[in-house]
Structures are given as structure tokens and as C-alpha cells.
Amino acid sequence: MSSHPSQPPAQQPDDQNPGQPPVPAGGAQAPAPAYGAQAPVPALAVRGLAKRFGEKIAVNGVNLDVPAGSFYGLVGPNGAGKTTSLSMATGLLRPDYGQVWVHGVDVWAEPLKAKRLMGVLPDGVRLFDRLTGEQLVTYAGLLRGMDRETVAARVPDLLRAMDLANDAGTLVVDYSAGMTKKIALATALIHAPKLLVLDEPFEAVDPVSAANIRDILHDYVASGGTVIVSSHVMDLVQRMCDHVAVIAGGNVLAAGTVDEVRAGASLEERFVQLVGGRTQAEGLEWLRTS
Amino acid sequence: MVAHLVRLKLTLLRNGFKRSPWQLVGVILGGLYAIGVLALLISGLFFLSYTEPEMARMVVVLGGSAAFLGWALIPMMATGVDMTLDPARFVTYAVPMRQLLLGLAIGGLVGIPGVVTLVAALGQAAAWWQHPVALVAAVLCAVIATLTCVVLSRVTTSASTTLASSRRFKDLSGVIGIIPLVLLGPIMIGITEGFRSSQDFLPSLAEGLAWSPLGAVWAVPGDLALGNWGAAAARLLIAVAFLAVMAWLWKLSLARALVTPPYNAVSRKAGGKLGWFSRMPGTPAGAVAARALIYWFKDPRYGASLVSIPLIPVAVFFGLSQTGDFTFMLWLGPMIAFLLSFGISADIAYDNTAFALHVSTGVSGRDDRIGRAVACAVIALPATVVLTVLPFVFIGEWHLLAPVSGVALGVLLTGLGLSSVVSARYTYNVPLPGESPFKTPPGSTARMMLVQLGGLGVLVLLSLPELVLALIGVFTGDALWGWLALLVGVVLGAVLLVVGIVLGGRWYDRRAPELLQAVAKNK
Numbered sequence: 001m002s003s004h005p006s007q008p009p010a011q012q013p014d015d016q017n018p019g020q021p022p023v024p025a026g027g028a029q030a031p032a033p034a035y036g037a038q039a040p041v042p043a044l045a046v047r048g049l050a051k052r053f054g055e056k057i058a059v060n061g062v063n064l065d066v067p068a069g070s071f072y073g074l075v076g077p078n079g080a081g082k083t084t085s086l087s088m089a090t091g092l093l094r095p096d097y098g099q100v101w102v103h104g105v106d107v108w109a110e111p112l113k114a115k116r117l118m119g120v121l122p123d124g125v126r127l128f129d130r131l132t133g134e135q136l137v138t139y140a141g142l143l144r145g146m147d148r149e150t151v152a153a154r155v156p157d158l159l160r161a162m163d164l165a166n167d168a169g170t171l172v173v174d175y176s177a178g179m180t181k182k183i184a185l186a187t188a189l190i191h192a193p194k195l196l197v198l199d200e201p202f203e204a205v206d207p208v209s210a211a212n213i214r215d216i217l218h219d220y221v222a223s224g225g226t227v228i229v230s231s232h233v234m235d236l237v238q239r240m241c242d243h244v245a246v247i248a249g250g251n252v253l254a255a256g257t258v259d260e261v262r263a264g265a266s267l268e269e270r271f272v273q274l275v276g277g278r279t280q281a282e283g284l285e286w287l288r289t290s
Numbered sequence: 291m292v293a294h295l296v297r298l299k300l301t302l303l304r305n306g307f308k309r310s311p312w313q314l315v316g317v318i319l320g321g322l323y324a325i326g327v328l329a330l331l332i333s334g335l336f337f338l339s340y341t342e343p344e345m346a347r348m349v350v351v352l353g354g355s356a357a358f359l360g361w362a363l364i365p366m367m368a369t370g371v372d373m374t375l376d377p378a379r380f381v382t383y384a385v386p387m388r389q390l391l392l393g394l395a396i397g398g399l400v401g402i403p404g405v406v407t408l409v410a411a412l413g414q415a416a417a418w419w420q421h422p423v424a425l426v427a428a429v430l431c432a433v434i435a436t437l438t439c440v441v442l443s444r445v446t447t448s449a450s451t452t453l454a455s456s457r458r459f460k461d462l463s464g465v466i467g468i469i470p471l472v473l474l475g476p477i478m479i480g481i482t483e484g485f486r487s488s489q490d491f492l493p494s495l496a497e498g499l500a501w502s503p504l505g506a507v508w509a510v511p512g513d514l515a516l517g518n519w520g521a522a523a524a525r526l527l528i529a530v531a532f533l534a535v536m537a538w539l540w541k542l543s544l545a546r547a548l549v550t551p552p553y554n555a556v557s558r559k560a561g562g563k564l565g566w567f568s569r570m571p572g573t574p575a576g577a578v579a580a581r582a583l584i585y586w587f588k589d590p591r592y593g594a595s596l597v598s599i600p601l602i603p604v605a606v607f608f609g610l611s612q613t614g615d616f617t618f619m620l621w622l623g624p625m626i627a628f629l630l631s632f633g634i635s636a637d638i639a640y641d642n643t644a645f646a647l648h649v650s651t652g653v654s655g656r657d658d659r660i661g662r663a664v665a666c667a668v669i670a671l672p673a674t675v676v677l678t679v680l681p682f683v684f685i686g687e688w689h690l691l692a693p694v695s696g697v698a699l700g701v702l703l704t705g706l707g708l709s710s711v712v713s714a715r716y717t718y719n720v721p722l723p724g725e726s727p728f729k730t731p732p733g734s735t736a737r738m739m740l741v742q743l744g745g746l747g748v749l750v751l752l753s754l755p756e757l758v759l760a761l762i763g764v765f766t767g768d769a770l771w772g773w774l775a776l777l778v779g780v781v782l783g784a785v786l787l788v789v790g791i792v793l794g795g796r797w798y799d800r801r802a803p804e805l806l807q808a809v810a811k812n813k
Contacts, residue, residue, distance in 0.1 A: 092649050094803045115652030122650065125643035125810075126723060128581060130588040134561035139581050143651040148572030159561065168561025171588075173724065187647065 041104045043068040043195045043226035044089060049098035050250075051084055058084040060250035061098070066228055066243070068103070068194075071221045073241035073258070074230040075267075077275055081250040082230040083123050086199050090120045102195055116144070119193035121184050123200045123230075129173035133164055133183045136172055140187035151190065158186040161216055163209055177204035185213065196220065196227045202236065214240055234268035248275045295393030299400045312718075315736045317402070324406045332413035339417045346417045347512025348496040354414070354435060354508030355499045357407060361439040362446045380548070391541060398440040408436045414508070421515040427522070428511040434529055435507045441536045448543040461590045468594040468727065472601040476608035500525065503532035574653050578661020579668070582637070586669055591640060591720070594727040595633055599626060599673050603680075616685060623678025623698035628749065630670035631705025635712040635745055637662050639720045643810045648802070655798030659710040659791040666706060674702050689769060693760035696775035700756040701749065703783025707790025708749055714798040716741045717805065719812040755782055 044066040051059045059081040066072045076082050087093035089100045091111050100107040107114040128136060137158055141151035159165045162182040167175065172183055181204055188196060196217070202210050217227050217240075231237050237244055238258060244267065245255035253274045254261045262270045272278055338346040380390060398404055411432035418424035470477070499505030507529035513522035566580035586592045603622055610616050638645055648658060678698045682691050718737045721727055750757070756779035763771030798805070 090650060091652075092646055092803055092806060112652045112654070115650060118650070120650040122646050125646040128585075128641070128644045128647065129723065130585055131581065132559070132561065132563070135564060135567055135581075135584070138564060138567050139577055140647060140651060142567070142572055142577030143574050143648065143653050145574055151572070156561075166560055167558050169559030169563060 040068055042066055042101075043070070043103055044197075044228065045101040046085070046089060047099050049085060049088055049095050049100065051081075051088060051093065051096050057250055059088070059095075062247070062250070062252050064245055064252060064255060066195075066226060068226050069221065069224055070226055070243045071217070071241045072226070072228045073237035073244040074228060074247060075232060075234060075237055075244060075271060076230075076247035077232065077277070080247045082247055083199055084250075085247065086197055086228070086230060087122065090118055090122070090197050091115055092120070092122060116191075117194045119188035119191065119196045121181075121188045121196075121198040121201055123203075127172050127180065127184060127187075129175075129180075130171060132169050132171055133159065133175070133179075133186075134168040136183060137186045137190055141190040144191045146191055154190055158189060161212065162186050163212065178206055178209065181205050182209060182213070189216075194225060196225065198227065198229045200231060201229055202231065202233070234266070234271055238262070238267040246271055246274050292389055292393040292396060295390075295397045296400060299397040303401065312737045319736060320402055324402050328406060328409055328413065331410055332416055335414055335417040336419075339420055343421070343512055343515040344493075347500075347509060347516070348493055350414050350417060350512060351496045351500050351505040351508045352492065354411075355502075355504040357410070358435075358439060358442060358504045361403075361407070361443040364443075387541065387545065391537070391544065394444065394544075395437065395440050398444065399436065404436075404440065407439050408432070411435050415511070418511050418515055421511075424511040424515040427514050431507050431510050431526075431529070434533060438507065438529070438533045438536065441533065441540055445536050445540045445543065448540065448547060461588075461593070465590045465593040465597050465727075468597055469601060472598045472605055475605045479608050479612065501528070503528060506532070574657040575660040575664070578648075578653065578658055579664040580661075582634075582662050582665030583668060585640075586665065589640075589723070591723075591725075591727045595630070596669065599630070599677075602626065602629075603677060616681075617687070619681040619685065620687065620690060620694055621697075622681055623674050623694060624701050626677045627670065627674040627698045627702035628705055628746075630673060631666060631702050632709055632742075632745055632749065634662055634666045634706075635709040635716075635741070636718065636720050637709070637713045638805055639713070639717045639809050639812070640723070641809065642723055642812065643806070644723065645806055645809055649806050655714065655795030655802070656791060657795075658798055659714070659795045662713070663706045663710055663787070663791060666709075667702075670702055670706075674698050689767070690764060690772070692769065692772035693763040693775040696756050696772070696777070696779035697753070697760045698779075699776070700753045700779025700783040703780070703787045704752045705749055707783075707787040708745060708752065710787075710790040710794035711797065712741065712745055712794075714794040714801070714805065716744075717808045722812065752786055753779070753783070 042065045044064065046062055046064040049059055049062040050057070062081070062085050064085075074082055074086070084093065088095040088098075089102075089107065091107050091114060094108065102114045102117050105114040105117065128139065131139060134155060137155045138151055141154065142148070156165070156168075159168050162185065164179060164182060164186070167179065172180060175183065181201065185198065185201055188198070201213065205213065217229075221227055229237070229241070241258055243256065244258045244261050246253045246261065254270075258267065261267070265273075335346075335350075338349060385393075399408060412429060415425055415428035415432065418428050496505070500509035506525040510522050510525050510529070513519075513525065566583045567577065570576035570580040570583075586596060602625070603619070606619060606622060606625075607616070610618055641648075675695075675698075678695050679691070682688055718741050720738075756775045759771055759775035759778055763769070763775055
């Protein structure tokens with residue numbers, strides 16, 4: 001792993017043309033990201049990311065380029081390493097190997113600078129749930145070092161957008177699962193980040209709120225922001241995202257624009273092809289009721 | 291099916307150890323302690339057999355009734371001491387009711403408390419080896435009694451979980467539950483006073499209990515040994531009837547629990563009240579302080595220590611009332627200062643994975659440390675000052691105020707600094723957010739004791755200068771030493787607080803992701 005660059009990719013003098021072909025699949029070592037002076041810096045660049053928990057290799061050398069201004073989907077079966085990869089990319093989990101850049105800032109060399117650019121919705125973590133929804137979003141804004149007036153102006157907007165205005169004074173511990181997801185999303189948006197990393201943002205969220213959130217995210221991307229969402233709902237990713245990466249067994253199996261990856265088939269069919277593991281339906285003869 | 295449930299319980303127990311070697315250490319220590327207590331108990335019972343049967347009977351009835359009470363009340367107070375076989379988890383499986391009841395009852399015996407109760411109950415037979423009939427009856431009664439213990443605890447927990455599905459009730463009971471615990475000393479003193487004032491208090495208490503469901507089963511062997519056949523039969527009947535009624539109640543509540551999932555009604559509230567967030571400065575450190583303060587008042591895990599502040603003086607007062615010498619009360623201030631300031635040494639462990647917000651927003655270690663220390667100081671400083679001055683108002687001895695407050699302030703500031711370092715480095719498992727403050731994650735005790743004792747040792751070392759000066763002041767009666775202690779306490783304490791925040795902040799900055807991993811292990 002010593003061959004990895006220690007400098008941000010944006011400063012590499014090399015003149016390769018990135019991003020045009022889909023990133024080669026598999027856990028093989030991709031070359032370090034290299035961008036010409038005019039080429040855009042990717043919103044997120046990941047090189048050789050790996051993590052092992054005891055005996056289990058959760059992430060096995062992931063390489064990924066998320067172009068700025070893209071709506072990027074990360075799909076994979078349960079236990080594929082999506083959450084682990086995203087935790088390492090957002091500075092929540094220290095990788096064993098590999099590097100991550102957010103808009104050219106090395107996440108693990110300059111964590112504070114990189115975290116300022118990112119809004120993160122981690123999956124499976126608690127919230128400070130003895131705060132009210134309003135207090136929690138305010139807390140996230142103030143922790144980011146924003147001034148009180150800006151925070152106070154943005155919090156009601158966010159709560160309205162998430163359809164939580166009527167529950168702003170309710171303790172988060174009393175929220176339903178979907179409301180909790182929405183308030184967590186609001187805490188990720190408060191500082192208007194350049195990159196949003198959302199781990200399973202639509203889980204347990206009702207269809208109306210999900211549609212509202214999708215609108216917010218589309219507006220955000222249209223205005224130049226970048227969104228990464230992980231999901232295992234293929235349909236949603238195919239409709240919502242313009243780029244997609246398929247992760248399984250800790251490796252990236254395919255990545256690129258949605259049309260490139262699905263190659264004429266539906267994303268779900270292509271996904272099943274790539275990941276495998278489909279069993280024949282004959283297996284459960286006895287399940288037939290007649 | 292019964293075997294399945296018991297095996298499930300054993301597997302859960304074993305898998306618990308796999309998660310952390312500390313847990314295994316804790317269970318082994320707990321087990322050794324239990325064996326020690328059992329050995330003492332059974333040898334004591336054996337010696338009882340050489341005394342009058344009346345004496346042995348009284349001791350067994352009192353001890354047995356206490357065991358019943360313990361099984362009924364302790365799991366209820368510490369909601370979910372052992373919910374590994376929570377009936378709610380069997381809702382989707384069509385297990386026949388009788389087998390589920392039997393399986394859960396026997397599963398309840400697996401584990402240290404169950405085994406200890408069973409062995410102790412069987413051990414009381416040792417008190418009756420000179421009376422063969424009583425001996426046989428004692429073994430039979432031990433089985434009935436142990437079953438009653440388990441069923442009793444299931445009934446009271448399922449009754450309280452119905453109430454506890456409301457979060458408000460759970461929070462409140464957690465905070466209020468600390469009161470009898472802190473006042474345990476005064477309560478014990480009251481009881482011993484009762485013993486002393488009347489010679490036959492214990493025998494008459496035992497006689498009363500022996501006719502109640504709590505003591506009936508324990509009195510049967512004694513009655514037989516004394517030849518009271520009629521009374522023995524009547525009491526056995528009471529015991530069996532009690533077990534049957536409890537089992538029936540348990541079955542009812544279980545049947546109800548299996549078809550009604552807990553539901554928590556919540557009233558919606560619009561926003562507009564930011565509470566401490568509008569009172570603290572609008573900086574990251576100010577926000578951390580505001581959040582921590584809200585938790586001090588709203589989270590029962592912090593609330594419990596808040597409630598105990600006024601109770602501790604009461605407990606100490608009664609403790610000293612035996613000796614009649616209250617000068618020790620003058621050191622209340624330093625005691626409270628230590629308890630409160632070192633109380634935040636597990637702050638990040640209390641956050642659990644909610645701490646991810648601090649990591650992902652990139653709060654600097656310094657801001658995080660300052661915020662938590664300030665929040666604690668907002669509560670601890672007034673409490674320390676009041677409890678330092680108050681004893682002097684009653685006792686006088688004002689010339690000792692300077693040295694004592696020197697130690698109190700020194701310990702407070704030093705403790706806050708030390709906590710700032712400890713909570714960034716040494717985490718241990720604490721009750722999870724929303725859990726009862728009394729719940730100790732199994733096996734976490736060993737590491738917790740290590741961190742706490744280590745912390746106490748370091749704190750004493752660090753506040754040694756003002757401590758020594760204060761003691762010289764107290765013993766020589768020279769006011770100069772007292773004032774010196776106050777000066778050194780405040781100045782040295784402030785320096786150590788700053789050092790602790792800087793050092794802990796640096797540690798935090800380097801290790802924030804690892805800290806998150808460490809606290810996330812406790813699920």
C-alpha cells in the first residue's frame with residue numbers, strides 16, 4: 001500500500017482523462033486518481049480502501065470516483081460492505097489501508113477540513129434523542145461552528161421540508177423510525193455541505209416524505225451539490241440516481257453511469273447477474289399450499 | 291421445547307462472553323463471590339442445626355422471605371435485569387403456552403442468581419439433618435420456593451413492563467429508584483434500632499411472615515422438626531396455593547403480552563423552545579455544554595446522580611448519628627465535588643453511538659472537553675459550594691471553612707480535568723441511553739472498577755498538595771495553612787483543569803473514530 005499518493009489528487013500533474021469509461025471493476029489496485037489541471041476534481045475519490053474486523057474482511061480494496069454534481073447510488077446485498085465503506089469515507093471509521101479525498105481534501109490527513117465539506121447520515125447509530133427535533137438540528141449546526149442566527153433561520157425551513165414542523169418540540173426518543181431518519185437527514189443538511197453521504201436514507205420513511213426528500217435532493221444536485229446514497233432498493237436507485245456502483249463481498253463489481261452499468265437490462269437484473277446468489281425456485285416444494 | 295428454551299438461554303449467556311473478555315472476567319468474579327457467599331451460608335445453616343429448632347426456623351424464614359422479596363423487587367426496579375428471554379420476542383412463534391411457561395421458568399434459573407437461589411434453598415436442608423422428616427420436607431420446599439422465586443420475578447416484571455412501556459414512567463422510576471438506594475444506610479439503622487428496642491422483634495416478625503405467602507414455605511421444615519404437623523400442612527398449602535396463583539397471574543400477563551405489543555402514546559409538540567441552547571454561547575463548546583446540561587436534567591442516567599446530591603448529606607448524617615460526632619460532615623463538600631466531577635469520566639460512553647454526530651461534524655477535542663466540563667461545573671459548583679458551607683452553619687467551627695473549601699474546590703477542578711482525560715481514553719460499558727440507571731451491562735463491572743479506582747487514586751495524588759496543607763491547617767489550628775490550602779486548591783485545580791482539557795482534547799482529536807468504535811461495542 002506504500003504506492004498510494006500522499007497528496008490530494010487535484011495536485012497531481014499527470015494528465016490522464018478520468019471518469020470517461022466506467023471505473024474498472026473488482027478489487028484490483030486501480031492507479032491513483034490523477035486529474036489534469038482542467039479536469040474536474042471528483043467530489044469523492046476512494047483508493048484501495050480496506051478494512052478487516054477480526055477474521056472478516058469487510059472491505060477489500062475499494063476504488064471509487066464520484067464526479068462532482070452527480071447523484072450517486074451505492075447498491076449491494078446485505079453485508080456487502082456499503083456501510084463500512086461509507087463510514088471510512090466520511091471519517092467515522094479509520095481504514096486499515098487506502099485513502100479518501102473529498103473535493104481534493106484527504107479525509108484522514110485533514111479530517112476537520114474534509115468534514116466541513118460533507119453532510120453525513122450514518123446508518124445504525126443513535127441520535128442525541130433526549131433533545132427535541134428542533135434542538136437536535138440546532139445542535140448539529142452549532143457543532144459545525146455556524147453562528148446562531150444562521151442556524152435559527154435554517155432550522156424551521158428544514159423541519160418544514162421534512163414535514164416535522166408540528167413535532168419540532170417533541171423529544172426525538174418519541175419519534176417514529178421514519179421521523180427519526182428524517183430528523184437525522186436534517187442534521188446532515190444544516191450546514192449546506194458540498195457532498196451529502198446518506199446511508200439508507202429512505203428506510204422506514206413513508207412514501208410521501210420519501211418523495212419530498214427526493215425532490216430536495218434533486219434540487220440540491222441541480223444546484224451543483226453531490227449526493228451519495230446507499231440502498232438495496234434497485235428500482236429507487238435506477239429512477240433517482242445518474243451514477244451507480246455495485247458492491248458485493250467488499251469489492252466494487254461495477255461502477256459508472258446508471259445506463260453504462262445496467263447495459264440495456266434493468267438495474268435489478270444486472271445486479272443479480274453481477275452479484276449472483278439466485279437460487280432456483282424449486283427448492284421449497286413443500287411451501288406450495290395446494 | 292423446554293429444552294430448546296433452556297439451551298437458548300445458555301447460548302445467549304455464552305455468546306455474551308464472546309463479545310468481550312472483560313465480561314467473562316466479570317462473570318467469573320461474580321461466580322466466585324457467589325460461591326463464597328453460598329459456602330458461608332450453608333456452613334452457617336449447618337451450625338444452626340446444633341441450636342434450638344426454633345432458632346433455625348426463625349433464621350430460615352427471615353432469610354427466605356428476604357429472598358422472595360429480592361426476586362420480586364430487584365428485577366422490577368432495574369427494569370430488564372434479564373430480558374434475554376423477554377416474552378415479547380416469542381410473539382411470532384406458535385409455542386404452546388404450557389411449554390413456554392415451563393421453558394421460561396426453567397430458563398430463568400439459568401444464570402448466577404437462579405443457581406445461587408436454588409443451591410441456597412437446597413442448602414437450608416442442612417439445618418435439619420437431625421430431623422429426617424424435616425430434611426425431606428426441606429428439599430421439597432426448596433424446589434417449590436425456587437420455582438416461586440422465578441415465577442414471582444416474572445409476574446412483577448411483566449406487571450411493571452406494562453407500565454414501563456411508557457417512556458415517562460420508565461424515566462421517572464429510574465430517577466426515583468435511586469432514593470431508597472442512597473438512603474439504604476438510614477433505613478438499615480432504623481431497622482437495627484427497632485431490633486435493639488424490642489428483644490422479640492425478630493421472632494415475632496418471623497412468626498408473622500411464616501403465615502404469609504412470603505415465609506410459609508420456609509417455615510414448613512421447622513414446623514415438622516418441632517412436631518407441629520397441622521401448622522406444617524397448612525403452611526405447605528399456603529405455599530403451593532401462592533405458587534399456583536402466581537403462575538396463573540403470570541400466564542394471564544404472558545397471554546396478554548403475546549397479543550398486545552407495547553404502545554407508547556406521545557403528544558405532538560411544536561417547536562420554539564431551545565432551552566439551554568439559547569442560554570449558552572452559540573459556539574461549538576457552548577452547544578456541547580447546552581446538550582450535556584439538557585441530558586443532566588432529562589436523561590435518568592444523569593438525573594439519578596442529580597437526585598442523590600441532596601440525599602447524600604442525609605445518608606452521611608444518619609451514618610454519623612451512631613457515633614454522635616458530626617465533625618466529619620464538614621468534609622461533605624469535597625465528597626460531592628469528587629462524585630460529581632468524576633461522574634462525567636464516562637460521558638462519551640453514555641453518549642453511545644450518538645457520539646457519531648460529534649465525529650462527523652468534526653468538533654475539536656478542546657471544544658468537546660470544555661463543553662462537557664462546563665455543563666458539569668454548572669451543576670457541581672453550586673452544589674459543592676452549598677454543601678461545603680451548609681455543615682458549618684449547623685456545626686460552627688468556621689475557622690475550618692478555608693481549608694475545607696480549598697480541598698472541595700481543588701478536588702472539583704482537578705476532577706473535571708481528570709475526567710476530561712479519562713473519558714477521551716478509557717471507556718467502559720455503561721447503561722445504554724433509555725435504559726435504567728441501575729442496569730449494569732453484564733461483566734462490565736471489572737473494567738469499570740479498574741477505571742474508577744485508578745481515577746480515584748490519580749485524583750488523590752493530584753490534589754495531595756491542598757489536601758496536605760488543609761490537614762496541617764486542621765491539626766495545627768493555624769489559619770495561615772488553611773488559607774494556603776484554599777489558594778493552592780483553586781490555583782493548582784485550575785491549572786490541572788486546563789491541562790486536562792488540553793491533553794484530553796489532543797487525545798480526542800487523535801482517537802475520535804476509535805472512541806466511536808469503542809462505545810459502539812456496547813449495544
